[in-house]
Amino acid sequence: ITESSVSGILELNFLPDKPAHAKQIDITLKGVEYVFWTEKHGESTKVHRHKEILICQDICVWRSHDNTYQEINELQFPFQFELPNHLPSSVKxxxxxxxxxxxxxxxxxxxxxxxxxxxxxxxxxxxxxITRYSLFPTISNPTHFSNYDDPSAVSRGIGYSLSLEHNVF
Known part of the structure; x- marks a missing residue:
């Protein structure tokens, strides 16, 4: 899987006469895997549930310099989360x-x-x-497969030679 990230801009707009008073702004990226299924055995039913947190990353995009509440009217905060390569795509x-x-x-x-x-x-x-894509690995040398060792197969015209070059499918 190629390196990937989630990025964007958090834009805050408050009315001039009603500003927010804040001392910290955070952005959290959270990935969750949730599995639910039911098994029926005759008259009995068993429900299975499991929830797993795949990723939970926080970024503080703004903090007041003296830890006091500051007036906020309009601000923009760019952010970016680097995604680990093991994360799966979103699925429903x-x-x-x-x-x-x-x-x-x-x-x-x-x-x-x-x-x-x-x-x-x-x-x-x-x-x-999130949609993840992966590139096929490249093979430096072509791989050859051949089968001409079985005399009964060859006599019936069944023999093969196969060469895979560059990419694995």
């Missing part, structure tokens, strides 16, 4: 009971409007489908 099966999915979540630690001394976290989460 027929009834969506088993799936592999990825999501991006932006979280902002902001000042609470009701209790100024307690902060809250606002977040937005979106699905992020």
């Amino acid at each position: 099966f027929a009834r969506e009971e088993s799936k592999i999915y990825y999501s991006l979540k932006a979280s902002m630690k902001q000042e609470s409007s009701m209790l100024k001394f307690l902060g809250s976290t606002e977040s937005i989460k979106i699905r992020c489908p």
